[in-house]
Amino acid sequence: MKKYLAEFIGTFTLVFCGTGAVVIDQQYGGTVTHVGISIVFGAIVTCIIFAFGDVSGAHVNPAVTVAFWIAKRFETKEIIPYILSQAAGAIAASATLHFLFPENKLLGGTYPAGSDMQSFILEFLLTFFLMLLVMQVSTGAKEKGMFAAIAVGSMVAVEALFAGPVCGASMNPIRSLAPAIVSGHYEHQWIYLTSTFMGAAFAVLIWHMLKEEAPKPTKVV
Numbered sequence: 001m002k003k004y005l006a007e008f009i010g011t012f013t014l015v016f017c018g019t020g021a022v023v024i025d026q027q028y029g030g031t032v033t034h035v036g037i038s039i040v041f042g043a044i045v046t047c048i049i050f051a052f053g054d055v056s057g058a059h060v061n062p063a064v065t066v067a068f069w070i071a072k073r074f075e076t077k078e079i080i081p082y083i084l085s086q087a088a089g090a091i092a093a094s095a096t097l098h099f100l101f102p103e104n105k106l107l108g109g110t111y112p113a114g115s116d117m118q119s120f121i122l123e124f125l126l127t128f129f130l131m132l133l134v135m136q137v138s139t140g141a142k143e144k145g146m147f148a149a150i151a152v153g154s155m156v157a158v159e160a161l162f163a164g165p166v167c168g169a170s171m172n173p174i175r176s177l178a179p180a181i182v183s184g185h186y187e188h189q190w191i192y193l194t195s196t197f198m199g200a201a202f203a204v205l206i207w208h209m210l211k212e213e214a215p216k217p218t219k220v221v
Contacts, residue, residue, distance in 0.1 A: 003057075003082075011086040023107060042160065045156045067203065107179040108179050110176045130152070130200075
């Protein structure tokens with residue numbers, strides 16, 4: 001239960017602070033700014049990993065959980081409890097924001113500014129980059145170090161900074177779905193519910209290729 005509670009609190013914190021920054025920016029005339037929103041997302045991810053990394057792994061993202069399972073670094077029996085904990089935390093966070101800012105229509109949800117395919121490709125690549133980094137920094141001795149949290153948080157901030165205006169830079173299906181559920185605006189959610197899982201799974205494939213040892217050259221005696 002400690003792991004599930006950590007995933008609930010971690011995902012609640014991510015969605016409450018991250019999408020909360022979006023909502024407050026909209027409600028108060030752009031005071032947070034896009035740069036500020038990106039920093040909030042990156043910083044809160046870093047803090048969550050520091051706080052809960054040793055408890056649950058600080059996935060706070062169903063795509064990450066499934067990707068770790070594909071990589072055979074996560075037990076099958078834990079998938080559903082983890083995703084349910086993440087979903088409950090995210091929806092609770094969006095419901096709290098709706099209570100605090102009932103006049104806000106989208107609650108910080110992610111929606112494409114251009115075409116659906118443009119956002120799909122962007123979300124696929126963003127999640128791929130992020131998950132590949134997660135796989136690399138969560139292996140071996142680095143897993144307990146502070147550099148994993150800083151690296152992942154920095155990646156989230158950078159990707160949100162340049163891609164946020166186009167696709168929302170979700171990289172996390174439940175971060176997009178929770179505001180949509182509470183606000184009732186489900187438009188374009190298929191993008192974020194498919195591209196993120198696909199990008200994370202592809203990252204695992206590439207990670208396996210990168211970590212395979214090259215064959216030793218044959219010696220000629």
